[in-house]
Amino acid sequence: MSEVSVTKDAGGPEPATDKLVVLDNINKHFGALHVLQDIDLTIARGEVVVVIGPSGSGKSTLCRTINRLETVDSGSITIDDKPLPEEGRELAKLRADVGMVFQSFNLFAHKTVLENVTLGQTKVRRTDKQTAEQKGRALLDRVGVGNQADKYPAQLSGGQQQRVAIARALAMDPKVMLFDEPTSALDPEMINEVLEVMQQLARDGMTMVVVTHEMGFARSAANRVVFMADGRIVEEATPEQFFSNPRSDRAKDFLSKILHH
Amino acid sequence: MNVLLDNLALFREGFLGTLWLTVVSALLAVVLGLLIAGFRVSPVPPLRIFGTLWVNVLRNTPLTLLFLVAFFVVPKVLFPGVDSFVLAVCACGFYTSSFVAEAVRSGINTVPMGQAEAARAIGMTFTQTMRIVVLPQATRSVIPPLSSIFIALTKNTAVAGAFDNVDLFNIQKTLSNDGYDIAVIFIWITLGYLVITYAINGLFRLLEKGLEVAR
Numbered sequence: 497m498s499e500v501s502v503t504k505d506a507g508g509p510e511p512a513t514d515k516l517v518v519l520d521n522i523n524k525h526f527g528a529l530h531v532l533q534d535i536d537l538t539i540a541r542g543e544v545v546v547v548i549g550p551s552g553s554g555k556s557t558l559c560r561t562i563n564r565l566e567t568v569d570s571g572s573i574t575i576d577d578k579p580l581p582e583e584g585r586e587l588a589k590l591r592a593d594v595g596m597v598f599q600s601f602n603l604f605a606h607k608t609v610l611e612n613v614t615l616g617q618t619k620v621r622r623t624d625k626q627t628a629e630q631k632g633r634a635l636l637d638r639v640g641v642g643n644q645a646d647k648y649p650a651q652l653s654g655g656q657q658q659r660v661a662i663a664r665a666l667a668m669d670p671k672v673m674l675f676d677e678p679t680s681a682l683d684p685e686m687i688n689e690v691l692e693v694m695q696q697l698a699r700d701g702m703t704m705v706v707v708t709h710e711m712g713f714a715r716s717a718a719n720r721v722v723f724m725a726d727g728r729i730v731e732e733a734t735p736e737q738f739f740s741n742p743r744s745d746r747a748k749d750f751l752s753k754i755l756h757h
Numbered sequence: 758m759n760v761l762l763d764n765l766a767l768f769r770e771g772f773l774g775t776l777w778l779t780v781v782s783a784l785l786a787v788v789l790g791l792l793i794a795g796f797r798v799s800p801v802p803p804l805r806i807f808g809t810l811w812v813n814v815l816r817n818t819p820l821t822l823l824f825l826v827a828f829f830v831v832p833k834v835l836f837p838g839v840d841s842f843v844l845a846v847c848a849c850g851f852y853t854s855s856f857v858a859e860a861v862r863s864g865i866n867t868v869p870m871g872q873a874e875a876a877r878a879i880g881m882t883f884t885q886t887m888r889i890v891v892l893p894q895a896t897r898s899v900i901p902p903l904s905s906i907f908i909a910l911t912k913n914t915a916v917a918g919a920f921d922n923v924d925l926f927n928i929q930k931t932l933s934n935d936g937y938d939i940a941v942i943f944i945w946i947t948l949g950y951l952v953i954t955y956a957i958n959g960l961f962r963l964l965e966k967g968l969e970v971a972r
Contacts, residue, residue, distance in 0.1 A: 563878060565874055565877065565878065583800045583801075583883075584882075585882060588877070588880050588881060588882045589880060590880075591877060591878055591879070591880045592879060592880025593880075594878070595878075596875075596878035596879075598871060598874070598875065598878075600871050601871075602869075602871035602872060602874060602875035603875070604872065604875065604876070604890055605872065605894060606890075606893050606894050615879070615889065616879035616880060616881070619881060619885055619889060620879060620880040620881060620885075661875075664875075664879065665878075665879070668879055668880065
């Protein structure tokens with residue numbers, strides 16, 4: 497896990513291909529609220545970055561700006577050396593390369609589980625139906641819901657729905673996966689089945705940005721922890737460093753509150 | 758009581774006239790309404806402005822005024838010699854499209870935001886997101902208001918009868934000029950309208966039932 501270097505504060509210039517996602521001086525306001533303040537963040541290929549912080553700190557918003565579900569007021573975002581285009585066909589094309597998993601699953605309610613996983617392949621990638629279904633079924637097996645393929649999302653448990661959502665994102669062969677609090681809407685007993693899938697994904701070398709409150713996951717799967725508070729990145733460190741020896745008072749305060757129970 | 762039997766051919770012509778006007782105007786209204794509703798929720802500001810203008814201008818103009826424009830301004834200024842049926846369909850269709858657009862938009866608003874976000878996140882374009890994910894889920898809640906709108910449309914086509922289109926309303930004038938009892942004429946005319954409006958009623962009830970199963 498530690499063979500991927502922490503890019504922030506790293507010495508010499510790295511080869512450009514290693515930087516998959518680069519956020520440069522991002523600012524965003526919601527009305528008077530300055531939700532993202534001068535955010536700089538670089539995510540290397542194959543890196544797993546976990547973003548944590550108190551609610552309202554802007555971490556979800558940050559995650560959503562990476563595929564432009566939220567627009568930014570200033571600053572630049574590049575993915576694989578391509579700057580995020582304006583709304584339109586180009587942006588749609590780029591979004592297909594960025595997987596996204598939502599807190600509330602957002603599976604297409606009127607489509608079966610299998611259709612959820614094949615829809616993007618056939619409509620966006622223009623894969624033929626048979627190939628898409630084969631791949632869809634393989635992915636559903638991989639996340640452990642292969643036997644639910646013909647059901648509708650509402651017939652599945654939360655944990656199963658979220659695993660289908662992960663499969664749906666993976667079906668697009670994304671370069672990077674964004675997870676926006678993927679376990680926050682789940683019953684406690686279902687959190688682990690989702691985390692296990694994510695952990696496996698991390699081991700397989702997927703580039704991941706994970707906004708979560710699961711400190712266990714941050715500890716075991718992250719290459720780097722980004723701590724946000726009040727719209728700023730307060731601290732970036734390896735999980736070992738961050739959890740055992742946080743530098744900022746804000747992080748110490750946050751950790752003392754959540755690690756006590 | 759021989760009004761109907763003596764003038765069966767005329768009644769038939771009038772009934773079909775109303776039916777035909779209603780069906781063609783309804784089709785035009787649905788196509789335009791879907792398009793305008795799409796404009797109103799699109800990410801492109803000029804389209805949103807166009808959609809809002811379309812709805813507000815057409816919805817707030819009396820239908821008779823639209824007919825006056827369609828029959829006395831459009832042929833003089835833009836397209837001379839257009840068939841009166843086409844003009845009537847345009848007036849009724851455009852007018853009704855503004856109501857359809859709002860019904861569709863209210864349906865779109867019932868679909869959770871996350872559905873559209875998920876569709877965009879896997880790389881669907883705006884049109885695909887609407888067509889494949891949002892509109893199919895909006896249909897169910899659009900059906901009841903649409904049935905009211907089309908019943909209103911059926912009755913609105915009577916205005917076309919006053920503008921030289923042969924329909925149920927129009928033959929009423931012919932028949933009363935022929936000296937038949939006005940009360941009896943009205944009964945048969947009303948029945949003609951009821952047949953169409955009840956058919957719409959039943960059709961939409963079937964649609965609603967059908968959609969209930971599909972999820």
